[in-house]
Amino acid sequence: METVMERECSALGGLFQTVISDMKGSFPIWDDFINKAGKLHSQIRATVVAVAAFLDAFQKVADLASNSRGGTRDLGSALTKMCLRHRSIETKLRHLVFVDCLINPLQEQMEDWRRTTSSLDKDHAKEYKKARQEIKKRSSDTLKLQKKAKKGSNCTHQNNYQNIVNDICSCR
């Protein structure tokens, strides 16, 4: 019974270690994601500025067509319509709050996450060591008592043995 418990204990400890190392291994990936999202965000901002400048120039061409002599008035109004539709895309891009709803919250969470993982790891190491020592101690106590119980089979020894076994079971 003692060996089963020790095996279980180290299996659980190993699983915990895998999860923790998965979490630690994910930090560079999240950092990279935040970094790339930041770069994309600043690129989109720059593109919005370029789009605005382009649409201003486009509108001037449309005005040119509207105001010049000859049959270009219809062309001018069609170009103006196109320009207005593009303006609505520009407005949508401008209101893309990428940084407020993705990058900043993630960045904040990252700090918390790093802290939590490290404290989980530390706490687990401490508790795990303590639990292993406790289990080892109780295992050797149990072995001793088993030997004694085999030699003399008096009632007190039997009771002590049962109590310790119960203790170990409640530890699980």
Next chain:
Amino acid sequence: METVMERECSALGGLFQTVISDMKGSFPIWDDFINKAGKLHSQIRATVVAVAAFLDAFQKVADLASNSRGGTRDLGSALTKMCLRHRSIETKLRHLVFVDCLINPLQEQMEDWRRTTSSLDKDHAKEYKKARQEIKKRSSDTLKLQKKAKKGSNCTHQNNYQNIVNDICSCR
């Protein structure tokens, strides 16, 4: 009759001048449009690169969710799906042949347009001057003949006068 013709001639000349100066005035606007379109194009190119890098990072996060222990496999496949949809937007942006179907053709047209406008202006100035002088000369000839015709009303003068009037009319 001569004055009407001179008035008509200068009105048409003025209209031509207005159209030509409209065309000349439109060059800076077209130049600005081509310039802004070029800037927008290079911004879009840079944005496509940033989008590609962002989607790579995003895919890594999705893989992380797919491969880690725990109930995050579904999250991982949902994120992968999202990523694939964004990839199709990236592909569309990448195949935006803005420069081939707008900027370059316009740039080539601009040169032609500039040349044509300038030669139109030059040719018109030359022809206009010639036509005006012709009209003036014939007007003064006509006046002289009219005076002569008033003095003596012989047949030859009348015929000459009629010929010159017909000549001027055929000039219009």
